[in-house]
Amino acid sequence: MRAFAGDLPIVLEDASVVAGALTILDRVSLRLAAGAPTALIGPNGAGKTTLLRLAMGLIAPARGKVSWDGSESSSPTRRALMFQRPVMLRRSTAANIRYALAAAGVGRSERAARVSELLALVGLASLGERPARRLSGGEQQRLALARALAKDPAVLFLDEPTASLDPAATKAVEDVIRAVSSRGIKVVLATHDLGQARRLGGDIVLLHRGRVIEVSPAAAFFSNPKTPEARRFVAGELLV
């Protein structure tokens, strides 16, 4: 098991994020603790990406607070985030991973082996030398996952990790997520795929208009939603 000190639990207390006059996250309180993955769901613009960035420590709350294992300032050395629209460095696929390894402080001698391992893990073993920006959307998404894993994080944030993947790649990525999770890494993922949330989620967090509407264990959330919003969302109705 890895040492969790410094990252978990991540506690948001009445945390708000604003942009100008717009409140993107509205007094969100949430506790992300070690254990099964947490799935963030909610309609477009609900604030899922913003919540991930906040919990990662990339943005600061305008009001309220965020703490990592009790500390309000914590650099993301053991947390990794795979962005919804990942940016490929202007290098080869392998070099992108090599860069992430170097940034995570992995020694030069270990890097080559880890690069091949990570490429194989996300099914890109044959594309190592291709410029990363030439990869297809789905391939870029998988490279972004490998890059996030390069850090060997304690917490892994995934923003719609399978949004542009074909069914086979989706299954492969879900398998990776399960494997990662079973190694004790806390996974927090935003997804529009309710099936995925059900398959992977230990807990489900429903966000709507910047607020946390409901937090429940996955089974309970889908079989017996507590809030009317959750009932409508699960039934596939539009939340307005």
Add this chain to the structure above:
Amino acid sequence: MPENASALQLVLSGDPALYAIVRLSLVVSLSAALFATLIGVPFGALIALNRFPGREAVVVVLNALMGLPPVVVGLAVYLLLSRSGPLGELGILFTPQAMIVAQTILIAPIIAALARQTLEDLWNEYRDELAAMDVGPLGRIATLIWDARFSLVTALLAGFGRAAAEVGAVIIVGGNIDGFTRTMTTAIALETSKGDLPLAIGLGMVLLAIVILVNALAWGTRSIGQRVAG
């Protein structure tokens, strides 16, 4: 056109006087491009990656300085280096060193402004990823400069092209001394006014060839960059 024929002869026969002038021009302008890059790229990176009060004004001024008139730079450097000037003690007025200083000042803003733009665009793309990877300030700058290296070489070539083609600054601080500070451009100006057209035309042909070569290099750098970086 007999002048043209003999100009071509001068070039093709490797006339020593002509090639001494070409060599000096290249040494001066390449040195200036190198120094201007060493100053301009870090300066551009500093502005690209930092937010501070007055930043917009600095960017506007920097962009404006790209069009610095060479004679004005020449005059300023002349005043600086003349015997009674603040740096008169150095005694480098009317030497190639003075010409390098003047051209460095002339093109450093060009390279800094182009580097600023390039690095800032890349920074906007990379910012979140590098923050998520917890890359420190020096690592960020190194990453941006490395990943933008092909564009930065193009900026260096633009600076070199401008230096090689200017006449105003070098003629003021160099003095156009035969065999010592005479460059292609100052020689062309002088020889034309004296009526020695073959040398002027020969030098003009070499200068044009250099400008074309520089642009070809810039083009090549771009396409290599696209192939490597995608």
